[in-house]
Amino acid sequence: MKTRRFPVWLSLSLGIVLSLGLSGCVSSTTPGAVGVQRSQLMLVSAGQVSQMAETAFREQNTQAASKGTFVRSGPELDRLKRIANRLIAQTRVYRDDTAQWAWQVVLIDEPVINATCYPGGKITFYTGIIRQLRLTDGEIAAIMGHEIAHALREHGREKISQSMLQQTLAGVAVAVAPDKQREVALANQAATILVQLPYSRHMELEADKMGIELMARAGFDPREAVSMQRKLMAASQGGRTPEFLSTHPAGERRMQDLNELLPLVIPLYERTRQENAAAAAVPRG
Ligand SMILES: [Zn+2]
Structure with a gap:
């Protein structure tokens, strides 16, 4: 049970927040093989963002459950979890605290072409994106890897920090x-x-960079990140813009960027494949 009042920081002016020393320019991850490096402005702590994300995630799931669309078991959910576990095992390449994250994978049975990963590792997939795009395991891994990368890089925390700077996230706490x-x-x-x-x-x-590296290290063919983009582009030609595309514009440029990353990550994929083959060849018992 939560008894603590929700963050006092939101009712504080930005000046006070800054003077409390919550601000900082940091990079939340190590660069990896693809070389992701950028200093980020953070005005809130990771813990505060995780707490908000957890509440939002719980609300989303409660609403889905009340509509009867929250998937509790079955082969589709098992498939997602298997893919997620392989990707999560590779996240330590970028940061060493992810073993302590309370990772979760949920599936919502709605015809929505979308998938997300909240800060702190709360992954959501909709059956719409899997079924309508007929995603392969590798393509699911590409989308999931990309979403996990947003969480690893703490982009949500950055967006909230930017909203605080613009003072668009301040009203609720004083109500x-x-x-x-x-x-x-x-x-x-x-x-x-x-x-x-x-x-x-x-x-x-x-x-995109971190996601394609994660999938390659987990043994998914990174070329499927490109085929996934192609499917997304095709889906957007039917007149309706899929939810995922409203925040993730697909296009030739993006496919080209992904293609250019392939020489960096295909060796990682080949290595994992060889290791897995060697492990499978060892006689059991
Ligand atoms: Zn994205």
Whole structure:
């Protein structure tokens, strides 16, 4: 049970927040083989962002459960979990704290072409994206790797920091409301920023780079990141823009960027494949 009031920091002016020393320019990850390196402005702690993300994630799941679309078991969910476990095992390449993250994978049975990973490792897939795009395991790994990379790079924390700078995330904490209501309202606001507000072009490129490295290290053919983009582009030609595309524009440029990364990550994929083959060849018992 939470008894603590929701973050006081939101009701503070930015000046006070800055003077408390919560700001900082850091890079949240090591560069990896693809060389992701950029200093990030962070005005909130990772713990505060994780707490908001957890509340938003719980709300999302509660709403899905009330609609009867929250998938509790079955082969599709098992498939997602298997893919997630392989990717999560590789995240330590970029940061050493992910073994302590409370990773979760959920599947929502709605015809939505979308997938997300909240800060702290809360992964959501919709059956719509898997079924309508007929995704292979490698293509699911490409999308999931990309979303995990946003979490590893703490892009959500960066977006919230930017919203604080623009003072668009400040009203809720001062509203008079019971704590629980306030917490949910704040989480909804955070969820809007985390999920609906597009990432910058820099962040997208970082997530593409880190995501393709993660999938390659996990033994998924990184060329499937390119075929996944092609499917997304095809899906957007039917007139309706899939939800995923409203925040992740697909295009020739993006496919070209991914293609250029292949020489860096295919050797990682080949190495993992050889290791897996060697492990499978060892007689058991
Ligand atoms: Zn993205």
